[in-house]
Amino acid sequence: MAFLVLALVVFHGAKMVHGQGLRPSQCKEERRLATNTCRPVVFGQPASPECCQRVRVSHFECVCPMFTPKLASLLNVDQVINLLKRCGRRVPRRFKCGSLNFP
Template sequence: MSKVDAGLNARQCKEERRLSVGACSSVLHGNPTPQCCYRIRVAHVECVCPVITPQLVAFIDVPRLIRIVQGCGRRVPRHFKCGSITTP
């Protein structure tokens, strides 16, 4: 298995993404649940950012996503690059 970072392998990252998608599906229709905010706070950017493709970005309201992440207690640095997104 390929290593994604020192602590997680590809299988673990895939599972982390699966858990995050399941916990955060409510965001499509409203606000994040406490479970979603937890997943946002513990997510490893090394697992999440590689799947942020230009095709996916076309469906994402980036400013709203940033507000959600920050509202869940996770800092989003200025000019942070995550996949095909670079924060303002």
């Protein structure tokens, strides 16, 4: 369950930039930084300013592939949207990230 929440946090800041073409090593580093910065969220703490900043600068092409059908079925989209809002991010209508679909 902790992985699900952390994956959620990483996704929340997914930057809506298309065609950026990041290298796999850059995506791996983004996921590592988000994991370390947002770890307290996994344990029920509110997102820190540092976590929200990480969420805002992360790239969706790095995190969306993590959202498999199995993982997406375990997530509450409303909670994801609320976390995004608390961190100052908007989710476009009908946004799709991996197998995670937003209304």
